[in-house]
């Protein structure tokens with residue numbers, strides 16, 4: 001059925017000809033249209049304009065409100081068993097990462113609780129998380145495993161993500177992150193765990209078709225550049241592109257490993273110097289910043305300004321997770337990109353829409369309002385939304401959510 005959305009005050013993020021990403025100076029450009037309409041059919045955008053609107057089978061009056069494309073959150077850990085607020089309080093009291101780990105905290109704390117939870121309970125809890133993400137404007141979502149760290153529990157997490165794909169009309173992509181941490185069973189045998197992951201877990205994940213991407217936590221005290229290269233290469237054998245955690249805690253070769261293996265994205269990059277920027281310029285890997293993590297942990301922000309000024313594209317994501325970034329609201333991520341990373345509102349907007357879609361190779365399907373793309377868009381009563389949404393940070397400015405042309409309740 002054709003649907004006409006008319007009487008739109010302003011549409012942000014329109015494209016007549018879809019671009020695959022925005023890089024460097026292009027990131028400061030956001031096309032918009034005033035007093036406009038959008039025509040959709042079969043869940044896709046057929047066209048938009050500000051001339052006399054065409055006829056359609058269904059007419060939706062948006063009463064002068066503004067419209068923007070749905071947010072694309074390309075990096076989350078939205079399936080978890082429990083929050084870790086007690087660790088957060090320990091951090092406030094000045095306890096170190098090592099002290100918190102010794103008290104049973106960190107990723108292994110999440111793994112312990114997730115292993116003990118049934119698949120049904122995990123699914124119920126995750127449903128709520130995804131509803132929260134969507135209600136703040138996320139209409140395309142990536143979710144990782146990585147709190148199981150053994151065969152049964154990783155498969156349980158990935159099956160939950162598969163059920164979430166069925167339960168929601170948004171696009172959800174699934175990432176196998178068996179290499180999130182070394183589990184206690186392999187405490188002094190990291191290499192043994194990498195072998196187990198490559199030889200046992202990965203084939204099982206692939207045989208059930210449970211993942212779209214593969215991820216490795218390439219960082220100090222976690223997995224090395226060599227481990228990362230091995231795991232990413234093994235992923236390609238099952239047609240799983242890499243999207244990796246790189247350089248959160250140090251200059252660990254994560255960016256080099258991501259680019260060398262053709263990973264779609266290298267995420268975190270709190271430690272990203274000239275050498276890393278040069279490597280990124282020579283490849284096609286999308287640099288992704290996670291400002292919620294820097295805010296919540298009090299660690300440095302990714303040098304987004306230098307990355308964009310070097311002519312590169314840049315993406316922002318929430319890293320929604322119970323340990324280091326419990327933010328499910330991409331409007332706050334947008335705002336942190338502006339205030340903390342010194343991005344223009346336009347640059348941070350492109351970082352959470354078009355470039356985020358590109359980081360999952362979904363740029364032909366979403367990330368802007370463009371003919372042929374999915375009709376995933378948000379309605380806000382906020383005037384001058386491109387500026388006032390990140391400016392009035394912490395609120396939910398989204399009043400209406402349309403996914404493939406249908407209103408999401």
Ligand SMILES: [Zn+2]
Pocket residue numbers: 075076077245319321
């Ligand atoms: Zn993460």
